Amino acid sequence: MSKFDRKLHGQPIASPRKEGLQSRKGRPKRVMTVQQALEWAFRTECAQLELPEPPDPERGQGFGFGLEYVLMQRAALGCQIDGGRYKMGDYTHEDAEVIAATVAGMPDDLGGKRMAIRVAELARAGLTPDWMPGAVPRCVPVDMKRNRYGDRAVTEVVGTERVLSRGKWRTVEVRACPVTYSLHPEQIEAARRAYGDWWRALEWIRDGLQVGNMLRDVQIAAALPAQRPWKPKQTRLRSP
Structure with missing residues (x-):
């Protein structure tokens, strides 16, 4: 992991011990940013990304399905997920399965199936998109x-x-x-535009997991990676 990845990840957030942030087993929930939660689900728990079936021309179905559908199916199940058909005896945490299902429901206006695969691949590798730090034409x-x-x-x-x-x-x-x-301006712009698309996808995943409130042992924090890390930070002058 590069120094730029470490900066974007930031310091791990300590698990708060506040009332209302407890799992169903009575233990305090683990507080993670959405990027940390994605890496935990895909890299540590090895959750699989189950994408929807190809569209049916007769019924006019498109790629992707809404987060509401994922949450409704999760609530209707009413029992603990055993890890899915991809696991051979190894247990995958049910919260990791919920996170993977949420990613699979990426809407088309945010990139749909292609962005879902991109988010999962980066999380599994523990990386952020290459926005070409320090690149100058x-x-x-x-x-x-x-x-x-x-x-x-x-x-x-x-x-x-x-x-x-x-x-x-x-x-x-x-x-x-x-x-x-050397390093054409359009190359740098394309890399940073791709980073922005990834950032908006993470924002959508974070909001969906927070609103859905379907995670049992994980609490999603509000923090996101830097939206434009290539922009210089503005220092505020303190009044005397």
């Missing part, structure tokens, strides 16, 4: 060549000009150095 020569005087940019002929030199008109070549951008 640089204009560099397309090619370089080396001689005894050092490295020089490769140039090419782009035209000719007539010049008067030593009393005679001569034709000389006009040469230019082709350049390109």
Whole structure:
């Protein structure tokens, strides 16, 4: 995990011992951010992402199903989940199954099935999307060549000009150095746009888990990763 991932994760939140934050077994709930909860569910508990079936052209069904459906099915079950058909004797915590089901219900306007897979893969690897920290576009020569005087940019002929030199008109070549951008601005913008899409998906998952209140042993905190970590932090001046 890079130093940037550690900054985004922040410090673990201590489990509060407040009234109303107890599991059904009487123990205090574990308080996690939504990113910590996702990593716990997919990385530690190895929960599986069960995606909906492909659309049926006759019935006009689309990808994804609402969080309300997930919560209704979870409440109707009324018993402890045994880990699902993907487990071979290993127990998966029921809260991890609820988190995975919530991710699977990602709405289409937030990326649908593709974003659900992306969120699960990053959580399973314990990573955040690469938003290219410190990346700055640089204009560099397309090619370089080396001689005894050092490295020089490769140039090419782009035209000719007539010049008067030593009393005679001569034709000389006009040469230019082709350049390109190393880390094009569009690459950086695309990486940070993808990070923003991931952040909005985490916000939706957090809100759904908090409103649904279906987790038995885990409490989802309000904290989210930095929304725009590439923006410089503004320091507030304190009045004397």
